[in-house]
Amino acid sequence: MSVKHSLLALLYERPRHGYELKTGFDELVQSMWPLNAGQVYTTLDRLERDDLIESPGNDQKDRKLYTITEKGVETLWSWLEEPVERSLLKDEFYFKYLCASHVDYEDKQQMIQAQKQTMIKDVLHLTQMKQQMNRSGNDTMRMLVEGALLHLEADIKWLDMIAKD
Amino acid sequence: MIKVADVTKEFKNGKEVTTVLKGIDFSVKEGEFVAIMGPSGSGKSTLLQLIGGMDIPSTGRIELDGEELQTKSEKQRTIIRRKDIGFVFQNYQLLPTLTVYENITFPLHADRQKVNPDEVQELLKAVALTDYEKRFPHELSGGQQQRVAIARALIHKPAILLADEPTGNLDRERSSDILDLLSSFHQERGQTIVMVTHDMFAAGHADRIVLFKDGVIETEVQREDEDYAEFLSRFMA
Incomplete structure (x- = not known):
């Protein structure tokens, strides 16, 4: 399960701050897969470092907002296009x-x-x-x-x- | 409610004797939904017929609410069956010249009981066939015909519903409708159901699955109440 790509997908929809990404993820998977806030923030740091997202600044409540970059959109698209390998012979x-x-x-x-x-x-x-x-x-x-x-x-x-x- | 004790069933064909059930011990509590599974010829349908009093065991006892079936005459068993048992079959077994309404009320007429139109309407609503009461079976889909058959099986408020491969002729989506319907009668009205099926997907709707193999019970698995969160985390791991 790729937290990285799910955050890119949520940011493709619209700019969000960290907490909104956590609640957006929970809504996406109907809270069936647990994700803690720490995972969200470490993933955001990595995505920002790799230029897949950027921050246009803070919102009115001083929360850091994120948007997806062009490189981020390309990464998201190639992930969607890639078929998923399954471990068929591992039981x-x-x-x-x-x-x-x-x-x-x-x-x-x-x-x-x-x-x-x-x-x-x-x-x-x-x-x-x-x-x-x-x-x-x-x-x-x-x-x-x-x-x-x-x-x-x-x-x-x-x-x-x-x-x- | 149902008790099957050390039951065997043999069928004779000339000198050849086939033992279909080999000492079965099995019981069903009131309000339980039990699925009996197994390959063809494993004895599961034979057991259903014995519970329904359509036949008697070669040895052993079958009790419905403490009343032994194997000691009763065929006529006495028919009376018990008409009162306490509802049957649903794989091929629906509707009467082609009767309408939906007439098919559903047929068991009451056969038993010279009065028809309560409100109860029929309530049942038609429960099986989602309110607008179909004047149609004939050939005007209905397989899933609709089976819903009529379920309503017919329940019109006399039987203590036990016996279903023999009720989804055997239906695709997965129609099967799902029928199984949800059976589940709703079980969950909302406490209907006791014993269903024979070869399909694990169908059996999953029961509280307990009993697996038959070569005339004996191979294994029984009961659903346990689990905390929803724990249940999720186990499947998501």
Whole structure:
């Protein structure tokens, strides 16, 4: 999760001061990802150092305002254009399973079963979360939860394949 | 509310005997929403039929509110079923020559009960079909037909709703509508629901998921109450 690019996106919208960027970020992600004020200010320092943002001065309440520079807009655009790489072949459970095979661990089926139970519990909780989002009209993050549910469905099928193997 | 104790079910075909359920112990509390999952042939639909009194187990006991089903005659089981059970099937099973209103009220007529028009209207509203009461099944989409079937299953206020693959014929969006509808009957009216499904997405709407495999219960997973913030931080980590 790139705090840097989210701040550039918020400053592309309009000039803001540090606290507004923090609240803007929380609104953007519906407070689902935590971000502390310290992270905002250290990121702003770096962005200013790299000429991606600049300050036209302070507002009426003497808070330092920031605006995005042309270089900042270019950086934001190339980030948006870049596809996201995913770690498709890195799976913590499978790594553990491989280690279990290596040491002739006898309860490998139990490992799979326990993993499956954890994933099913996640399905139950995420579905509840999705329903709460539907009720509260929070459409912004609903697709994230839908995606997580699709991944979990695939993961549970995959565990069944490992169990049969 | 539902108790299944050491139930087995065998089907005979000539000399060949197939054991579909192999000593199942399972119970459902009043107001619970339970999903039974498993691959085809794992015995999940057979269990639903036994709970619904459409068949009896080869051995073991099935109790509905303390009343044993396997000792009852077919006629007695039909009476219990008409009073206490509502069924929803994958293929809706609506009567094609009857309107939506007539399909929904059909169980009351079949049981010689009086129709309360206000209650029918309330149910039509709950399933979002208020303007469709004079339509025929062929004039409705699959999702709408299933909503009629749910209303029909609930018209006699059954203690238990049994749903066999209720979203099996629907795409994900229509499935979502049907599952939200079942969830609302469960959450707002305390409807006890037992749903058979092969779909994890559907099962996620329940309070508890029971996984069947080769006629036995492989595992059961219950949703636990969690603090929303803790719950988020766990998924966001």
